[in-house]
Structures are given as structure tokens and as C-alpha cells.
Amino acid sequence: MAPADARVDPAVEETARAIAEMEIRGAAAIADAAAEALATQARQTDAGSPEAFRAALRRAARTLYETRPTAVSLPNALRYVLHGMEGTTVSDLRSSTIAHAEEFRTDLEQAQSRLGEVGANRLRDGDVVLTHCHSTDALACVEAALEEGKEIEAIVKETRPRKQGHITARELREWGVPVSLVVDNAARRSLERADHVLVGADSIAADGSVVNKIGTSGLAVMARERGVPVVVAAQTIKLHPDTMTGHTVEIERRAESEVLSDEERAEIVGESDPDGLTVENPAFDVTPPRHVDAIVTERGQFPPESIVVLMRELFGHSTGEPWRP
Ligand SMILES: O=C(COP(=O)(O)O)[C@H](O)[C@H](O)COP(=O)(O)O
Known part of the structure; x- marks a missing residue:
């Protein structure tokens, strides 16, 4: 059993709530917030022994892990920080964990700006990009192109049901x-x-399939039909190491209320059996590699089928779930 002083800090609980309720959203922002929360846990914990410290960090990581299942940047961030927790005293454990969390956050920011430069090479002066949802990695490519003096136009898909296109x-x-x-x-x-x-x-x-906001796969199929290249901007923390051993990516299903209000439901159902109406609200879908032209990362751009090579290089070691007791 975990020691009694292995408590999850209220700030970690608050970050977990904000991620689950999508006040913090988007794969990179989720990873950044999770690493910051673990640093807070390390700073604030009153654990009196190394064992209690480790247990508190694992509990905090599990609380964060259980918020949203699809963005692998979240477990990748938690794993990175927990693997950096080293030392035999509480003081050493604390400082190594905080240092690793800070390193992760700095790397994340730098990777995004490097990725932006790589992606900007694909954009020519006067090009029109069509976007779906809100991705800071995708926008980093546009930002870098603008910094190079190129003029870019955008067609922005609204992205129902939550309209991240507005962001x-x-x-x-x-x-x-x-x-x-x-x-x-x-x-x-x-x-x-x-x-x-x-x-x-x-x-x-590992096969180069891209999991992104629901609607991405249909868009990619249509783009292929029209001959418009599909570019996926994704830092390497979006690579899902478990898929190298055959695991599939869990697709999050969100609440009916995002799609249908109580009044709208009542109007549709009328006098009929309310159980006869269900709403499906999967938040993500899977685009097969044949519909993707390039995956742009901070390490360069890759045809989707070759992404596994990079994945092996970066995640060749065992992955595991260090937040499990
Ligand atoms: O699908 C979404 C966000 O979904 P949600 O709004 O449900 O979190 C984004 O395209 C990716 O997370 C990448 O974002 P980024 O490039 O910022 O990591």
C-alpha cells in the first residue's frame, strides 16, 4: 500500500480536471501541462521518505494519465519525467524530477519551433492551407513561413462539435x-x-496511421481524390511507442451534450422511447498512411510508412507504465 503521505497535490487534481474538461486541450498543451503538474507535485509534496515521494509522483502521474486516452504525448510526457526521478533522498528525488520536467517543457517548445521551420519549407509564397481543428504544431509551420516573408492564406474548418477551428x-x-x-x-x-x-x-x-480530430480521415480521402497533399505536423512526442508491439490507439468518446442539448433531444424524441435515440461522439479518427503525404517532425519530414524507423530510434528501450504501483 502507498504511504499515507503520498498524497496527490490539489494543483495536480486541478490540472487533471482542466485537461478532462478540455480547458487545456491539444496534444502538445496537454503534455506541457502534465509535465508542469508533476514538477508542482515534486515541489509541494510533504513525503517524508523516498518511498513516499516516489509513490506520490506515481499517483499524480496516474491521475493525469486517466484524463484523456488518445493523445500519446500525455503518457510520453509522464514517462519522461518519471524516468528522470533519480536519487536516494527526498531532496535528490525532488530536484531531479523538477529538472526533468523543466527539460521536457523546454525541449517541447524547441521541437515545435524546429518543426515549424521544417514544415515552412513545404509552403510557398501565396499558398492556401486548409486546416482542421486547432494544432499548435500545424500553426508553427504557418508561423515560420510568415517569418520567412511568405504570404499564406487559410481555409479553416469549423470542426464540430467543439469548434476548435475558431481558435x-x-x-x-x-x-x-x-x-x-x-x-x-x-x-x-x-x-x-x-x-x-x-x-x-x-x-x-508505427504503420504511419495518423490519429487526429474526428473528420481528419474524411478530409484526407477527399484531398487525395483532388490531388491536394496532406501534411501532418507532429512532434516526435506524438509517436505512439506501444503501437510498435501491436497495441491500438484508444479513441476517446465524449459526452452526448457536446452534440445535442437537452432541448434538442426532447424535440427529436417527442413522445417516442428516449432510449431509441443515441448519440455517438468519437473525438478522433484514424487516417491510413496511404492518405498522408508527409509527417513533419522536428527531426525532418518523413513518408508515413517510414516513421517506424524514427520510432525505433527514439523509443527502442522498453516503454512501460511507471505510474502503475
Ligand atoms: O486533434 C487535436 C486536438 O483535439 P482536442 O481539441 O480534442 O484536444 C489536435 O489536432 C492535436 O491534438 C494536435 O495539436 P497540437 O499540435 O497542438 O499538439
Whole structure:
């Protein structure tokens, strides 16, 4: 049993709540917040023994891990920080954990800006990108292209049901990028004037499949039909190491209330049996590698089928779940 002083800090509970309720969202932001929360746990814990310290960190990591299942950046971040927890005294454990969390967060930021430079090479002056959801990795490519003096336009898919497209549109407008906001159903028509589909990823599997916001796979199929290249911007923390041994990526299913209000439900159901109406709300889908042209990472760009080589290089060691007791 874990020692009594292995308590999860309230700040960690608060971060976990914010991730679960999507106040903190997007794979990179989730990873960053999780690493920061573990540093807070390490700083605040009143654990009186190395054993209690380790147990408290593992508990905190598990609390964070259980928030959202699809973005692998979350377990990758937790694993990185917990693997860095070294020492035989509480003081050493504390300082090594905090140092690793800080290193992770700095690396994350630098990786995104390097990735942006790599992705910007694909964008030419005057190009139009079509986006889906809100991805900081994808936007880093646009930002780097703008810094190089290129003019870029964007067609931004609204992205039902939570309309993360509005966040994308806001950021692009802050940078002065002309934006056409379109409903998701306008995707195929909008592809007529797009030069690239540019999206992010929550997880990338060993076969090069891309797990991203629901609607990405349909968009990629249509883009292939129209001959518009599909570019996935994804730092290497989006690579899912467990898929090298055949695990599949869990697709998060979210609440009906994101899709249908109580009043709308009542209107549809009328006098009929309420159980006859169910709402499916999967948050992500899987785009097969044949519909993806390139995965842009901070290590360069890769055809999806070759991403496994990079995955082996980065995650060749055993992965494991260090937050399990
Ligand atoms: O699908 C989403 C966000 O989904 P949600 O809004 O459900 O979290 C983003 O495309 C990826 O997380 C990549 O984002 P980033 O490039 O910022 O890591």
C-alpha cells in the first residue's frame, strides 16, 4: 500500500480536471501541462521518505494519465519525467524530477519551433492551407513561413462539435493571415482552392496511421481524390511507442451534450422511447498512411510508412507504465 503521505497535490487534481474538461486541450498543451503538474507535485509534496515521494509522483502521474486516452504525448510526457526521478533522498528525488520536467517543457517548445521551420519549407509564397481543428504544431509551420516573408492564406474548418477551428482562425488573424472559415461540410468544395491540407496529430502509429480530430480521415480521402497533399505536423512526442508491439490507439468518446442539448433531444424524441435515440461522439479518427503525404517532425519530414524507423530510434528501450504501483 502507498504511504499515507503520498498524497496527490490539489494543483495536480486541478490540472487533471482542466485537461478532462478540455480547458487545456491539444496534444502538445496537454503534455506541457502534465509535465508542469508533476514538477508542482515534486515541489509541494510533504513525503517524508523516498518511498513516499516516489509513490506520490506515481499517483499524480496516474491521475493525469486517466484524463484523456488518445493523445500519446500525455503518457510520453509522464514517462519522461518519471524516468528522470533519480536519487536516494527526498531532496535528490525532488530536484531531479523538477529538472526533468523543466527539460521536457523546454525541449517541447524547441521541437515545435524546429518543426515549424521544417514544415515552412513545404509552403510557398501565396499558398492556401486548409486546416482542421486547432494544432499548435500545424500553426508553427504557418508561423515560420510568415517569418520567412511568405504570404499564406487559410481555409479553416469549423470542426464540430467543439469548434476548435475558431481558435485556429483567431490565431491566424492575430498574425494577419486572411482566413475563410467554413463549415465542415464545405471541405470538399474548399479543396478546389487549397494547396495543402495541414493538420496536427494526437498519436502516430508505427504503420504511419495518423490519429487526429474526428473528420481528419474524411478530409484526407477527399484531398487525395483532388490531388491536394496532406501534411501532418507532429512532434516526435506524438509517436505512439506501444503501437510498435501491436497495441491500438484508444479513441476517446465524449459526452452526448457536446452534440445535442437537452432541448434538442426532447424535440427529436417527442413522445417516442428516449432510449431509441443515441448519440455517438468519437473525438478522433484514424487516417491510413496511404492518405498522408508527409509527417513533419522536428527531426525532418518523413513518408508515413517510414516513421517506424524514427520510432525505433527514439523509443527502442522498453516503454512501460511507471505510474502503475
Ligand atoms: O486533434 C487535436 C486536438 O483535439 P482536442 O481539441 O480534442 O484536444 C489536435 O489536432 C492535436 O491534438 C494536435 O495539436 P497540437 O499540435 O497542438 O499538439
